[in-house]
Amino acid sequence: KIKSLALAASLTLAVTMSVGAAHAQEVKHRIIRFGYGLNDISNQGRATKVFADEVEKLSGGKMKVRAIGGAALGSDVQMQQALIGGAQEMMVGSTATLVGITKEMAIWDTPFLFNNGKEADAVLDGPVGQKIMDKLQEKGLVGLVYWENGFRNLTNNKRAVAKLEDLDGIKLRVMQNNVFIDSFKTLGANAVPLPFSELFTALETKTVDGQENPFNTILSSKFYEVQKYLTVTNHVYSPWIVLVSKKYWDGLSKTEQKVLMDAARKSRDFERQDTRAEADKALADLKAKGMQINQLSPMEANRMRDKLSTVNAGIAANVGQPLWDEVQAAVKKARGA
Ligand code: TK8
The missing domain is CATH 3.40.190.170 (Bacterial extracellular solute-binding protein, family 7)
Structure with missing residues (x-):
């Protein structure tokens, strides 16, 4: 009797397993x-x-x-x-x-990380x-x-941005993310978080003066129709x-x-x-569409980098120093240093 119970149990198990296996492969x-x-x-x-x-x-x-x-x-x-x-x-x-769901994602918002x-x-x-x-x-x-998504660059309608001070008071749309808000406030802009879906209209109606996104997006979303100045900042990789x-x-x-x-x-x-x-090839396309392009001099890029170092400290504190260090080590390794 005990034997047959054990047999029944193992049979049931075998059947369940094969059903499970079939299910695992099912499309x-x-x-x-x-x-x-x-x-x-x-x-x-x-x-x-x-x-x-x-x-x-x-x-x-x-x-x-x-x-x-x-x-x-x-x-x-x-x-x-x-x-x-x-x-x-x-x-x-x-x-x-x-970042509102998983705070560690903010690590990718570190300015000039890559x-x-x-x-x-x-x-x-x-x-x-x-x-x-x-x-x-x-x-x-x-x-x-x-x-x-890519390296982000700055566009606006107010003035050509060639140095840090040119950002003063520019109403700049940023993503809904604290690191971006902090970064651009630190640089002197008036950072306004908005979903991307509202961005074109916000630029067109002059609710904001500018925004930052990779060349690809500036092109495909036709931001050149409503933005005059583009500065090649490459300030962060998204x-x-x-x-x-x-x-x-x-x-x-x-x-x-x-x-x-x-x-x-x-x-x-x-x-x-x-x-x-x-x-x-997007930069040439954007120029052909009438945008005025500014390259940031290495000196100005360094000034921005220096200013943003306080933002880095905030990210490290928020995601935890061990994770911050792990990412820095991975970047160093990728650089072959
Ligand atoms: C698209 C966005 C966009 C991002 C932004 O949904 O919001 O500026 O760069 O790519 O995720």
Whole structure:
């Protein structure tokens, strides 16, 4: 009797396991709403298309990504909340707008952290980049990969900014993020946090005088139509991050999760290449569109850097010194120093 009970138990276990295994490999028909803030002709839109095509291909046409750009599903912050609540499946947006959820994300807002894309790739794709990404999970978000938003540059309508003092009193839109608010206040500007989705109108109606974003975005969002002056500051490198709702993710089979992960990696590699190629010629395009370009002299760049060192101390205190040190060490390693 005892033997047959044990047999029954092990049979039940075997059946459960094989059902579990089948489930782990199952790929269901799914529609994934993937939201983003820029328009579909932007680098963000192009890479989203690559992601969508790859998901469809890898899932044999079963999983379909509905790409919804232009912040039609809401601003970065609104979409993050929809993902946490399970009302939306995926998005891509700035890491900077995540600091209210995961404070460690502020590390990527450190002014002048990276000198070039190669350094950024090495640190973001390395252990510390993964560690910071993984912190999102306890808040209901799963980060898949970092994309490149890029090095940010300053535009405005008031005056050519060639030195630190030229920033005085310029009403500058910044992302909804304390490090950005602090940074630009420290530099003398009047920093106004606004979602990206409201930015073009705010510039057009002169609610704000200026903004800062990579060349790619200044071009694809047509900011040149409403901004005269551009200063090449490269003051910070912004990553984008591809996110999945954790509620949704946990309901996927292992195979489905792998489809999303593999497609995300492919989209990342495409996106960085595409973004860099576009950035390389964007400055000439913006000039041709009539923007007046200023290069910041090395001396002025150093003055800005010095002023911003107080901001760095604030970030270190906020994310914790050990994490700050870990990132600095990773940057040093990436630099080969
Ligand atoms: C797009 C934003 C944008 C960012 C900003 O949703 O807000 O200025 O650079 O890319 O995430």
